[in-house]
Amino acid sequence: MTLEDGLALCLFASLLGALTLGYPVALTLGGVALLFAGIGTALGAFDPAFLAALPNRMFGIVANETLLAVPLFVFMGVMLERSRLAERLLTTMAALFGSLRGGLALSVLAVGAVLAASTGIVGATVVTMGLISLPTMLRLGYDPKLASGVIAASGTLGQIIPPSLALVLLGDVLSNAYQQAQLKQGVFSPETVSVGDLFVGAIVPGLLMVSLYASYIIWVAWRRPEAAPALPVGERPSIAPKALVSVLLPPLLLIVAVLGSILAGIATPTEAAAVGAVGASGLAFASGELNLRRLRETLDSTVKVTSMVYLILIGAALFSLVFRGFGGDERVAELLQGLPGGLLGALIAVNLCMFLLGFVIDFIEITFVVVPIVAPALLIMGVDPIWLGVLFAVNLQTSFLTPPFGFALFYLRGVAPPELLTTDLYRGAIPFVVIQLLVLTALVVFPGLVWVP
Amino acid sequence: MSDPLIEPDLQPPRLPLLLAAGLESMLDAIGKLLLVAAALVVVGEFAAVALRYGWSFSRPWLQESVLAANAALFLLGAAYTLRHDEHVRVDLWSRRWSPRAQAWAELVGFGLFLLPFCTLIAWGGWFYFMRSWGMSEGSNQPGGLPALYLVKALIPAAGLLLIAAGIARALRAVAVLTDKPLDAQS
Numbered sequence: 001m002t003l004e005d006g007l008a009l010c011l012f013a014s015l016l017g018a019l020t021l022g023y024p025v026a027l028t029l030g031g032v033a034l035l036f037a038g039i040g041t042a043l044g045a046f047d048p049a050f051l052a053a054l055p056n057r058m059f060g061i062v063a064n065e066t067l068l069a070v071p072l073f074v075f076m077g078v079m080l081e082r083s084r085l086a087e088r089l090l091t092t093m094a095a096l097f098g099s100l101r102g103g104l105a106l107s108v109l110a111v112g113a114v115l116a117a118s119t120g121i122v123g124a125t126v127v128t129m130g131l132i133s134l135p136t137m138l139r140l141g142y143d144p145k146l147a148s149g150v151i152a153a154s155g156t157l158g159q160i161i162p163p164s165l166a167l168v169l170l171g172d173v174l175s176n177a178y179q180q181a182q183l184k185q186g187v188f189s190p191e192t193v194s195v196g197d198l199f200v201g202a203i204v205p206g207l208l209m210v211s212l213y214a215s216y217i218i219w220v221a222w223r224r225p226e227a228a229p230a231l232p233v234g235e236r237p238s239i240a241p242k243a244l245v246s247v248l249l250p251p252l253l254l255i256v257a258v259l260g261s262i263l264a265g266i267a268t269p270t271e272a273a274a275v276g277a278v279g280a281s282g283l284a285f286a287s288g289e290l291n292l293r294r295l296r297e298t299l300d301s302t303v304k305v306t307s308m309v310y311l312i313l314i315g316a317a318l319f320s321l322v323f324r325g326f327g328g329d330e331r332v333a334e335l336l337q338g339l340p341g342g343l344l345g346a347l348i349a350v351n352l353c354m355f356l357l358g359f360v361i362d363f364i365e366i367t368f369v370v371v372p373i374v375a376p377a378l379l380i381m382g383v384d385p386i387w388l389g390v391l392f393a394v395n396l397q398t399s400f401l402t403p404p405f406g407f408a409l410f411y412l413r414g415v416a417p418p419e420l421l422t423t424d425l426y427r428g429a430i431p432f433v434v435i436q437l438l439v440l441t442a443l444v445v446f447p448g449l450v451w452v453p
Numbered sequence: 454m455s456d457p458l459i460e461p462d463l464q465p466p467r468l469p470l471l472l473a474a475g476l477e478s479m480l481d482a483i484g485k486l487l488l489v490a491a492a493l494v495v496v497g498e499f500a501a502v503a504l505r506y507g508w509s510f511s512r513p514w515l516q517e518s519v520l521a522a523n524a525a526l527f528l529l530g531a532a533y534t535l536r537h538d539e540h541v542r543v544d545l546w547s548r549r550w551s552p553r554a555q556a557w558a559e560l561v562g563f564g565l566f567l568l569p570f571c572t573l574i575a576w577g578g579w580f581y582f583m584r585s586w587g588m589s590e591g592s593n594q595p596g597g598l599p600a601l602y603l604v605k606a607l608i609p610a611a612g613l614l615l616i617a618a619g620i621a622r623a624l625r626a627v628a629v630l631t632d633k634p635l636d637a638q639s
Contacts, residue, residue: 022547022555023562024540026531027615031566034573054573055581058608062524065516071494071523267502274498299488304539306491306523307530311540314531318570360543405545 003045008328011036015319016360025365026308029315033322040326050325057317061310065270066172066195071306072273073165076258076280078301081128082294083284085251086115090132092247095239098231102221104140105150105228106214108133112154113161113210114255126155126408130415143227144420146220149428152401152408153213153435159363159397161206162199163259163276166393168269169309169367171195174389177372181379193385195269196262201386201450203263205394205439208449212435250286254279309364316368323373333377343381347444350374351395358399362407366396387450391443398436401429473624476617477536483614484533493522513597521604528607532614536621552629559626567619575612582606 015032019025040046061067080086090111097103108129115125129151137147159166175193182190221228258276261267267275284290323329339345357366371392379385400407403426413425443449497519504510534540547558585602592598 018566019543020546021558021562022542022544022550023558023566024535024542026540027562027566027570030570030573031562034569035565038569051573052577055577055605055608058528058574058578059581059605062528062604062607063520065520068494068498068520068523071491071526072498075491075495267506270498271502271505274495274502277495278499296488299491300484302491303484303487303526303530304534304537307527307534308540310527311531311534314574315570318573360545362541364541 003043004040004326005328005331007036007040007043007045008323008326008331011319011323011326011328019360024311025361026311026315029312029365029369030318033315033319037322037325040322046322046325050321051318053321054318057321058314061313061317064172065268066168066175067310067313069168069195069270069273070165070309071302072270072277073163073168074305074309075298075302076273076276077165078298078305079277079280079284080115080251082298082301083280083287083289085280085283085287085289086111086128087132088247088287089114089251090129092239092244094133094136094231096244100221101225101230102217102228103230104133104137104142105146105217105221108137108150109154109210109213109217112151112157113206114251115158125158126152126411127415129155130412134412134416134420138417138420140231141226141229143220143224143428144424145428146217146227147428148412148416148420148425149430149432150213150217152406152412152425152429153432155411156397156400156408157206157210159400160202160209160390160393162202163262163269163272165309166363166367166396167198167202167389168195169364170371170389170393171198171269173367173371174198174375174385177375178379178385181376184376185380193389196265197386197452198389199259199262199269201390201452202393204449204451205390205443208442209394209435209439212439213432216431216435250283254283312364313368316365316372319369320372329373329376332373333380336374336377337381343378343383344444346378346381347383347391350378351391351440354392355395355399355402358396358407359402359405363396363400367392384447384450386452387443387447390450391440394436394440394443398433398440401436402433403427403429467628469624470628473621473628476621480533480536480614480618480621483529484536487526487530487533490522490526490530494519494526497522513592513594517592517594517598521598524604524607528611529614531611532618535615535618538622556626556629560623560630563619563623563626568616571612571615571619573612575609575616578605578608578610578612582609 011033014036015029018028018032021028034051037046037048037051041048090107093107093111094104097107100106112125112129115128134147134151138144158164171193172195175195178193179190217228254276257279258272261275262269262272281290281295284294320329336346336349339349341348354366354370357370375385375388378388401409403409406429409425409429413422416425497515501511501515501519504515547555550558582602582605585605590601590605592601
């Protein structure tokens with residue numbers, strides 16, 4: 001092992017160590033990288049000229065039109081959340097399906113899938129649904145394990161069901177990695193993958209996941225009726241069909257319009273996100289929930305969440321410059337190519353690492369730090385970029401749901417009433433983790449599930 | 454609204470916290486401007502889409518203006534977000550620490566990570582901006598925005614503002630360590 005290899009390895013290990021300090025991840029990424037660049041320069045193992053590329057990288061981020069979808073999708077998600085559209089969607093669905101056994105759980109799943117599609121912000125869906133539906137489900141006598149499992153699992157759907165923010169970021173990183181991989185192979189007019197392609201590819205696996213979740217809920221409601229009771233007769237709210245239409249239809253139309261225009265190839269994700277952002281404001285206005293204060297709050301959240309995402313991107317840009325300066329990316333490629341089991345071995349190793357990292361750091365960090373390092377190597381080995389993106393997304397989603405460290409479980413614990421036992425929360429997540437693992441296996445065995453016309 | 458800084462029992466005025474509060478109100482003033490930038494991003498991109506699909510009208514300057522507003526939003530917004538402590542952290546372990554230990558972590562993070570990293574952004578960004586300024590760089594597309602160097606100036610500004618936000622946080626951490634009451638963050 002050369003000095004450079006040792007430093008590249010230490011760089012990664014030190015990053016994980018430094019993160020435990022609890023300082024903002026983006027700054028830790030940049031700071032640790034710079035410290036190692038300093039050490040490397042002093043030892044003659046690093047060329048500081050690599051650092052001079054940072055401002056130009058930052059300008060590249062400024063000029064990136066795909067990433068412009070970030071503030072727009074964030075605005076749309078926050079607007080839908082703040083204007084309580086999500087809440088009304090859930091109560092209406094519950095009124096509609098509550099008279100069925102397991103109906104409430106299915107409503108949570110359905111709203112999770114739709115909301116996921118609109119926000120895709122990690123945690124937001126879990127928190128919203130945890131606050132609204134967990135107390136009701138527990139009061140009705142739902143098995144706490146089932147109730148919390150459904151909420152946590154439905155919340156993580158935001159990772160995979162388009163148009164999710166996670167897929168936008170992953171799509172951008174993968175399209176760069178794909179170009180890089182092809183250039184390395186001597187393809188000088190490289191094919192491209194777009195965020196839209198990734199959206200299309202994620203649809204079948206996303207629907208598969210939702211239907212497996214639903215099957216599990218129905219199975220529990222059938223085998224153990226006491227675990228998922230229907231609303232008592234006296235409590236069943238009657239809702240006028242007209243109210244039903246006016247609550248359910250507009251958000252659905254918005255999602256269909258945004259997603260449809262991307263999938264049909266009419267609009268880029270950024271353009272569709274702009275329509276979605278204005279559309280969400282229109283919906284909020286039409287339902288009388290939009291006022292100046294709420295608009296200001298929405299813009300304020302948009303600034304903060306967007307800056308948070310972009311600063312991680314900037315920190316990760318410096319990190320990968322330094323990692324590359326040590327030749328770390330080539331070493332990772334050699335390492336992956338040398339693994340026993342060939343491509344499958346490399347895929348398992350990478351996914352296992354990402355799964356474990358998912359316990360500590362969020363989707364955004366993994367997408368910006370880890371994916372640019374490992375993806376080019378895997379793509380050179382012949383993996384399909386869209387399939388790889390969907391695999392990563394499902395894998396991370398599983399990680400966020402896995403006890404005891406899964407992010408979704410933390411968020412839910414934070415808003416769950418104290419009488420919900422943490423052990424119930426953990427045990428409730430397990431059936432859904434099993435479903436996730438089934439989907440992951442299915443993706444590997446039948447790559448055709450990632451269907452792109 | 455009790456502002457500990459002007460309460461009489463805190464005499465003589467504590468300069469570090471006064472400085473922190475000053476930096477924070479500067480960042481909040483910038484934050485208010487950024488709300489406008491965020492609104493411009495949403496409205497501008499929507500207008501660009503509507504004009505493109507409705508009237509087949511598309512001009513590079515329109516798209517570039519939206520990108521410039523977005524650049525201001527996230528480059529300057531990074532410091533505003535830090536001032537409100539809304540950058541994601543891994544607090545799995547640190548949230549159980551004592552306030553003093555957390556204050557130490559804040560100081561270590563500032564000195565070891567933020568200061569070097571953001572100095573690089575400010576310093577490298579300054580030369581990057583000066584080169585662009587020196588040749589009065591505009592958009593490389595015909596019909597694009599002039600004065601591209603103004604957008605590039607946001608890069609060193611981002612570094613400087615992040616350092617300012619970091620100093621404000623570090624000063625508050627010092628106040629915790631010197632056992633003075635922490636005043637209201639918001």
